[in-house]
Amino acid sequence: MASADLRDEVTCSLCTDIYTDPVTLNCGHSFCHECITSTWDFQSSHPDKSAEHKVLEYYCCEDAACICVSCSLAGEHRGHQVETLNEASEKKKEKLRNILQKLTSQREEAEKSVQNLEELRRQVQGKAAGVTEDVTALIRNIREEPEALEKQVLNEISRQEEQVSLRVSDLIRPLEIKKEELSRKMSDIEKLCDMMDPITVLQEKESDRDDYCDAEEDTEEDTERRNIMTHDVGDLDVDLISVTLYSGLAGIVTRIKRQCRTLGASDMSLDINTAGNDVCVSGDLKTVSWSGLDQRRPDTPERFQYSQVLSSRSFSSGRHYWEVKVSESGRWMVGVVYPSIERRGWKNRWFKNHYYVRHDSKKTRLPHPPSCQRLGISLDYEAGRLSFYELCEPIRHLHTFTAVFAEPSENSLTLSVLAGFCSNNHILIIIIIVLKP
Missing domain, CATH: 3.90.20 (Hemagglutinin Ectodomain; Chain B)
Structure with a gap:
């Protein structure tokens, strides 16, 4: 009996002879090299022939292995979910096609x-x-x-x-x-x-x-x-030489400033009809400070209820640049808004020794503390870009907002400067260069 079992272990199930140049498949079964090779060749050229010539015709889904009939019925894969090789192959191909489709889409997105x-x-x-x-x-x-x-x-x-x-x-x-x-x-x-x-x-x-x-x-x-x-x-007219030199230099400086002001707006002034009653506006309409006292200005539809003031000009196109001088103490805000300022606006704010930027009720604290009292504001209307700079040495970019500058009923932006809500009577000095429709 033992002798018969031993013979079975060394016998090829295809030719029923002792193994000649034996090979072992992934499923664990062994065959003669020539027998298994000829069987595979036959399967490839005669896919419709009887199952007795087929060796590996199933796929074990649990172990992800190609197996023969014996393994699926009585071997270690017994009871496992198995599929024919063709079914398993088609399912895998379908998955691969889906993956390929996703990869193709990702590649197209990457290429775009x-x-x-x-x-x-x-x-x-x-x-x-x-x-x-x-x-x-x-x-x-x-x-x-x-x-x-x-x-x-x-x-x-x-x-x-x-x-x-x-x-x-x-x-x-x-x-x-x-x-x-x-x-x-x-x-x-x-x-x-x-x-x-x-x-x-x-x-x-x-x-x-x-x-x-x-x-x-x-x-x-x-x-x-x-x-x-x-x-x-006579003698050299040094005074004439000096006048020629200094007037020439002054002319050069003026022309350079004119060339550098390609982004600049013309002379701006405040619209006192918009100023809140707790802010003071200078006689030249260039400076605003918080007073805390009721200025008893007439009530007009344009006037703000809060410490805020707008200018008498607006822009609906082009590139513009302003500089604003702010106080070292107190609290203040400077920003660009639509006429519907209660709803939307772009602002840069200083509070508790930090800069904050705000748009659509979304506030962001900037990483750098203030280092000087002069701000530069650059507006590119068509590009939809509004940038704030600190005019220290060197100039430091604070923040840039990007948006489509348009409003259904009003097509103009307003640069709004808000005199801060100071409770300690600090004077807020701001050289106002602001916009208003």
Whole structure:
């Protein structure tokens, strides 16, 4: 009996002979290498033949293994959920197709994102090229204008120097002639002085001439004549040179400011009809401070109930820039809003030594504490971009809002400055540059 069992273990179930070059499949069964190879070849070329030629025809779902009939009926996979190889293969293919579809969709999304990023990079590169050209042109003009001014001032100095030099030459010419005449006279007199014969000296009538004797008299008139001569020569007009230089520099600065103000708005003023009754507005309508006292202004539909004020101008297109000076103490808010300010607005706020930004009731605390009292606000209406900057050294970007700046009934933005709700009587000084429809 034992001998029969041992023989079964070394016998190929396909050829019923002792194993020749045995191989073991994944399911644990062994066959002759030639037998199992020929059986697989036969299955591939005759898929419709009888099941006795089929070896691995099932798939165990629990163990994820290809098995034969024996394994599914009596082996270690007995009782497991099994499927035919074709069924299991088709199910796996279906899963793989779904995965492939998802991967294809993800790849398309990734490719679209890459294209969008590439387009963004091209736009940024184009914009950078344009800005670079503008900056280069501005700096070139800034360089050229002082050089032109330097040339103008140096030419003025040279002109004055040449003018003085010509006057000096005109005055020197007759003096040189006079000097030669005086030298001749001096030589004659020296000869007489050197003569030893007194008779000869006394008989020389030339020495008694008036023009010889004139040298003995140096009157005040002669001194005054020399002084007038020196005055006529003149000197460099340093005041004129300075005025030319400083006026030229002032003109350069003015032109540079004008070029740099391409983002700037024209003169802005506050609309006192919108100012809350607890804020003071300066006479020039540029500064607002919190007072805490009722200003008893007339009640108008435009007036705010709170410590807030708007300007008398609005913009519905273009690029604009403002600077606002704020108080070091107290609390304040500055922002850009629609006319429906009660509902929406973009604000930058300082409170308890921190910056906060707020939009649509969503408040965000910025990481950097305030470091100066000047803010820059840049609005690009078409691009839908509103940026806040702290004008310290160097300039620091605080926050940028992005939105489509439009409203169904009103097409204008309003820059609103809110004088803070101070309870400690700190004065809130703000140089107001604000917008209002």
